[in-house]
Amino acid sequence: MADGTTRSTDRTEEIYEEERIARLIRLAARSFNRSLQMRLTSEGVTFGQWIFLRILWRSDGLSQRELSERAHLTEPTAHTALQRMEELGFITRRKVGNNKRRQHAFLTEKGWALRDRLEPLAVEVNDLALDGLDESEETVLRRALSVIIRNLERDEKDAAARGLRVPATRSLPNI
Amino acid sequence: MADGTTRSTDRTEEIYEEERIARLIRLAARSFNRSLQMRLTSEGVTFGQWIFLRILWRSDGLSQRELSERAHLTEPTAHTALQRMEELGFITRRKVGNNKRRQHAFLTEKGWALRDRLEPLAVEVNDLALDGLDESEETVLRRALSVIIRNLERDEKDAAARGLRVPATRSLPNI
């Protein structure tokens, strides 16, 4: 690097300071996912299945569309995930009343039973994560995250109005 | 739901309180990614490419292994990403000195030039996100996130010692 093509990295360092919150949030999300996934896997449940189970434990019998919206996933993704969950015996899918379009998902006994085993895992991960933070810090953290989410969701909406769109996003890198 | 199979959701509500921080962090990470991705896409760069560019702007000439470690991605992922970046003319890859194993990545003029266009986008997203938070809240947020990351990384290490492993994790759901 001591040749003619040397570049200053000073400015980049500054930018890194600016970008630090986004990076910390991504790392924290990644850690949460990894710690929870380890535990879910040992119970034979994938992270995606956990997402839908969690919604169904609150609101059994939702339609596929409602489930995909609440999970922030697309309908094809929900479709294949729920299909798999039916194969595994966690749910049954059926149409309700005389509406022949909507496909509703209902927890089976097996699906309900998972709740007692899985929810403590999520509680455990949260408790672990928050160890060393006092109540006031936790309160600020919650508020700050809510503000950030609100700000950025407005940004996405504004950008959409200007014609910008979020790309395929296949998957979120583990950053 | 007014039949014999009615289930109480009271307990689930409690658990949701417990789980709230993880959920907020995932949503915040998702929003950050989406807002940045929108902007990167309009400049013809993917999120994955941004990750590697950001590292290279700091430390040009790293090996593929070093890059994959810093990006928290596997070597095959780094391999294909860097291959594509070479095709696009952002970098060149070559071996250095008399080590015939390591493949190093070097930014081209084009790769360096992207910095001026892309870094302001990240700064913009961060400023937008933090709008409405004062300095003390930002400080607490940083500290809290660092504590959470440290706690959970220790958890993962401890769990590994007990034989638990993080599963394939193909991709992080947009939760």
Next chain:
DNA sequence: CACTAAAAAGTAGATGTCTAAGTTTTTCGG
């Protein structure tokens, strides 16, 4: 009451990530 538009589900194909296995080069103990 028929016809079009909207809603919901499903299918097909692309992509980025991962694990597992293979190849080449380097390191190092006997």
Next chain:
DNA sequence: CCGAAAAACTTAGACATCTACTTTTTAGTG
């Protein structure tokens, strides 16, 4: 200094997600 182990990269294959499109059903309106 030779052969096994480790290091670094590469290839192959699996999978969850996405977009775009198709199909079926419902709703709305002249």
